[in-house]
Amino acid sequence: MRFDFISVPDRYGNDALAVDAPTDYDFGFGAVKREPGYDVIPMWVADMNFKTAPAIRKAVVERAAHPSFGYFQPRAEYFDAIIRWQKDHNGLAISRENIGYENGVLGGVASACSVLASKGDSILLHSPTYVGFTGVLTNNGYHIVHSPLINENGTWRMDYEDMERKIVDNHIKLAILCSPHNPSGRVWSREELEKAMEVYERHGVYVISDEIWSDILLNGHQHIPTLSISEYARNHVVALYAPSKTFSLAGLIGSYHVILNDWLKTRIGKEESLSHYNSLNVLSMHALIGAYSDEGRQWHEELKEVLSDNINWACDFIERELDGVRVNRPEGTYMLFIDIEEYCRNQAQSVEEVLHRGWKYGVYWQDGRPFHGEYNIRMNLALPKSRVIEAFERLKKEVF
Numbered sequence: 001m002r003f004d005f006i007s008v009p010d011r012y013g014n015d016a017l018a019v020d021a022p023t024d025y026d027f028g029f030g031a032v033k034r035e036p037g038y039d040v041i042p043m044w045v046a047d048m049n050f051k052t053a054p055a056i057r058k059a060v061v062e063r064a065a066h067p068s069f070g071y072f073q074p075r076a077e078y079f080d081a082i083i084r085w086q087k088d089h090n091g092l093a094i095s096r097e098n099i100g101y102e103n104g105v106l107g108g109v110a111s112a113c114s115v116l117a118s119k120g121d122s123i124l125l126h127s128p129t130y131v132g133f134t135g136v137l138t139n140n141g142y143h144i145v146h147s148p149l150i151n152e153n154g155t156w157r158m159d160y161e162d163m164e165r166k167i168v169d170n171h172i173k174l175a176i177l178c179s180p181h182n183p184s185g186r187v188w189s190r191e192e193l194e195k196a197m198e199v200y201e202r203h204g205v206y207v208i209s210d211e212i213w214s215d216i217l218l219n220g221h222q223h224i225p226t227l228s229i230s231e232y233a234r235n236h237v238v239a240l241y242a243p244s245k246t247f248s249l250a251g252l253i254g255s256y257h258v259i260l261n262d263w264l265k266t267r268i269g270k271e272e273s274l275s276h277y278n279s280l281n282v283l284s285m286h287a288l289i290g291a292y293s294d295e296g297r298q299w300h301e302e303l304k305e306v307l308s309d310n311i312n313w314a315c316d317f318i319e320r321e322l323d324g325v326r327v328n329r330p331e332g333t334y335m336l337f338i339d340i341e342e343y344c345r346n347q348a349q350s351v352e353e354v355l356h357r358g359w360k361y362g363v364y365w366q367d368g369r370p371f372h373g374e375y376n377i378r379m380n381l382a383l384p385k386s387r388v389i390e391a392f393e394r395l396k397k398e399v400f
Ligand SMILES: Cc1ncc(COP(=O)(O)O)c(C=O)c1O
Pocket: 046, 103, 104, 105, 106, 107, 130, 132, 178, 182, 210, 212, 213, 242, 244, 250, 255
């Protein structure tokens, strides 16, 4: 490996929710007093515990060395970097006109909803559901209708009949598709996306396709952009992307949308202009240029190998060592959505008790119930492998 995915960055006091927030947060299973001798292994919020790509630091530091930070326009290199990335990674041919800056993917979701739905409208989501969607939609006054994914022999699948029934019954005209899917880790195949788009098309449903995880692909899986699925998709999909998950840049802020249809692009652009807050930050622009550079790409290729190894190792460990714990192997993202139902039933324990015990021994994992997983725990595996191994050994010895 050319890049460092081994050393553990010291994130304490360095603006990191993953390690700083837990003292103030109420995670719903009571105050936790960590056992002496067990340090924190942050495995909850979805950012990475690796040093980010050196190309990003170089780009940001070089720009920061210039002593002026006045008003600016996004550089041509910024758009070119996105165009090139989308072409090479997703096979999408786009131009500068198709790209729009978003302060965050969730902000993009909110803006697209404002254009494509009225308050009180029902919006279709799959469950389990990324908790951020629930927050944005309820905060903005929409009604969420869930279509549960089906667990088919260890693979999460969309239930097209259920989706269609719910679209009809609830007069739904807008859906959110999470691709790859957080928290299940599914990387939808072309056939699956085609079937989903056929359902949406039959009922004139617009789709917000959140593809923030599209670069985090495990074991050679390939992302298929929803925009590429059909002519209907080209005209009815708002796709959202960011370098933030791929390169752990969430603290710098900066995402973008890709919209191919002119009308949609204009309407959403107008909506996004209304707050007068949706503006690119100069350091975040340089971070994206560094991330999408040739050296950033090499780092990203290595990252996928490291994450695949972590995920494979952890899934093998769970199957071999943790009785009553199940996991569907993710194909993308760095999240595991483990299911502890059998363990809880066999041991007469509650999810809270198990979660609490993990935290007590420094494994800061996340309650899956806000993601609509009744017996699930979400675990972030974007850590140096030594930390992943340490976490699972603690789980085996102290928690399960
Ligand atoms: C599916 C999904 N969408 C959006 C986000 C958040 O994106 P942003 O910080 O750009 O709003 C996350 C973060 O975990 C996510 O998993």
